[in-house]
Amino acid sequence: MDLSLLVYGDAGWGDEMLMGALMTIAVATCSYLLGIVFGAVFATMKLSHYYILRLIADAYTTIIRGIPELLVIYLVFFGGGAVLRSVAKGVFGYGEYIDLPIFVTGMLCIGISSGAYSTEVIRGAVQAVPVGQIEAARAVGMSKWLRFWRILVPQVARYALPGLGNVWQLTLKETSLISVIGLADIMRHSYIAMGSTKEPFTFFLTAFFLYLGLASISNRGFLRAETWSNRGVRVT
Amino acid sequence: MDFELMQESWPKLVGAIPETLILAGSSLSIGFVIAVFVALARLSSNKVLSNLAYGYMYIFRSTPLLVQIFLIYYGSGQFRPFLEEYGLWVFFKESWFCAILALTLNTGAYTSEIIRGGIQSVPWGQLEAARACGMSGFLLFRRITFPIAMRQALPGYGNEIILMIKSTSLASIITILEITGVAKKIIAATWSPVEIFIIAGGIYLAINFILTRLVQWAEIKLSPQLYRDRVSFWTMLFKKEENPTAVDQVAR
Numbered sequence: 314m315d316l317s318l319l320v321y322g323d324a325g326w327g328d329e330m331l332m333g334a335l336m337t338i339a340v341a342t343c344s345y346l347l348g349i350v351f352g353a354v355f356a357t358m359k360l361s362h363y364y365i366l367r368l369i370a371d372a373y374t375t376i377i378r379g380i381p382e383l384l385v386i387y388l389v390f391f392g393g394g395a396v397l398r399s400v401a402k403g404v405f406g407y408g409e410y411i412d413l414p415i416f417v418t419g420m421l422c423i424g425i426s427s428g429a430y431s432t433e434v435i436r437g438a439v440q441a442v443p444v445g446q447i448e449a450a451r452a453v454g455m456s457k458w459l460r461f462w463r464i465l466v467p468q469v470a471r472y473a474l475p476g477l478g479n480v481w482q483l484t485l486k487e488t489s490l491i492s493v494i495g496l497a498d499i500m501r502h503s504y505i506a507m508g509s510t511k512e513p514f515t516f517f518l519t520a521f522f523l524y525l526g527l528a529s530i531s532n533r534g535f536l537r538a539e540t541w542s543n544r545g546v547r548v549t
Numbered sequence: 550m551d552f553e554l555m556q557e558s559w560p561k562l563v564g565a566i567p568e569t570l571i572l573a574g575s576s577l578s579i580g581f582v583i584a585v586f587v588a589l590a591r592l593s594s595n596k597v598l599s600n601l602a603y604g605y606m607y608i609f610r611s612t613p614l615l616v617q618i619f620l621i622y623y624g625s626g627q628f629r630p631f632l633e634e635y636g637l638w639v640f641f642k643e644s645w646f647c648a649i650l651a652l653t654l655n656t657g658a659y660t661s662e663i664i665r666g667g668i669q670s671v672p673w674g675q676l677e678a679a680r681a682c683g684m685s686g687f688l689l690f691r692r693i694t695f696p697i698a699m700r701q702a703l704p705g706y707g708n709e710i711i712l713m714i715k716s717t718s719l720a721s722i723i724t725i726l727e728i729t730g731v732a733k734k735i736i737a738a739t740w741s742p743v744e745i746f747i748i749a750g751g752i753y754l755a756i757n758f759i760l761t762r763l764v765q766w767a768e769i770k771l772s773p774q775l776y777r778d779r780v781s782f783w784t785m786l787f788k789k790e791e792n793p794t795a796v797d798q799v800a801r
Contacts, residue, residue, distance in 0.1 A: 529611065
């Protein structure tokens with residue numbers, strides 16, 4: 314193991330690995346946020362009165378949580394461009410070759426799968442809010458939107474935080490899969506470095522510790538956020 | 550939708566089911582044994598042992614499975630002379646061995662937490678009663694702690710089984726042709742992802758559906774006192790509304 318390969322600068326791969334880490338953080342954050350948006354939408358659908366909306370949301374979570382993420386990645390990677398081109402041609406009359414940027418493809422894939430887990434977390438959190446609170450809000454004359462923003466959102470956020478912390482860990486780890494389609498994240502850079510230095514263990518071990526570091530730091534952050542969100546809540 | 554292609558390719562995808570099941574089955578069973586020992590080490594009063602177990606669990610749960618697979622599959626190449634000297638290279642050059650090793654270590658870490666939770670949930674009174682009867686050590690573990698812990702851990706372990714079935718798809722990246730590997734090969738050759746996705750996804754969903762129902766059935770079989778009616782596995786598999794309802798504990 315030659316650790317001098319990891320120095321920062323032209324001589325080593327330290328800067329490349331660091332850029333990879335930044336890319337991982339960027340794609341993980343974007344897909345996590347996208348996942349929360351999906352989660353909020355589909356959780357609303359799951360709790361809706363309309364059977365068809367519930368059915369769609371159930372199908373989404375069941376399918377996405379039941380099949381491997383890698384399969385979803387292949388679907389979007391090989392199929393996304395074709396859909397985009399047919400939309401561009403049919404709707405905008407744009408016949409040139411276009412393709413989804415890899416970052417967007419990756420963000421979509423991981424966002425979709427992270428969204429399925431977020432849906433369940435948010436649905437559980439909404440159901441954990443006592444009905445009495447909504448009734449009380451209605452009794453004091455709050456409108457639907459006011460009830461939503463003042464009563465539901467703050468409590469749902471608090472109940473959902475631990476679960477969303479888990480979803481973040483999942484999302485962060487799942488981003489490693491996008492390297493398969495060529496996004497320049499930690500894994501991809503390690504792979505390239507392996508190719509030119511013939512020291513696979515050194516680089517994958519570095520990747521291993523980078524992920525470990527990212528997971529530990531963000532885990533600590535979520536724990537602090539949890540403590541913060543529970544301030545003033547009576548412990549029984 | 551290209552139905553001809555679907556018709557052509559489904560036998561290939563179905564033919565890859567054994568590979569997926571072998572990967573998942575072997576790593577789950579070896580991982581389970583590792584997990585029991587890790588859980589026990591974690592709960593032991595020996596500080597060194599419990600810290601080691603915690604470290605193993607933490608490290609493997611905090612890093613992506615893909616890194617673990619690459620670290621073993623590609624990383625072992627860096628130590629080839631060393632491994633050859635001890636005759637281990639024959640194992641590490643096989644992608645099957647590396648995939649199963651990585652999956653095993655991974656599931657071992659996750660399962661150890663599930664089992665630890667199960668062991669900790671064994672009521673103290675049960676252990677006291679067993680001690681009063683004169684059991685101790687391994688006998689106590691085998692007869693009292695382990696069976697009760699397993700019942701508690703079963704729902705969580707069911708989730709782990711599903712996760713493992715999904716995780717086996719990563720083995721396709723190191724050239725193993727299980728369902729996802731075959732699917733990718735066909736997609737790359739025919740460039741029609743939707744059709745293949747529907748078949749491959751359907752196969753995974755079917756496997757996972759049957760497995761979840763099997764675990765639920767095992768739950769009922771292991772704690773029959775909690776359920777009103779006797780059910781056969783087939784009624785559970787096909788008639789959802791006739792699922793047995795848990796008897797209300799308070800009412801009893």
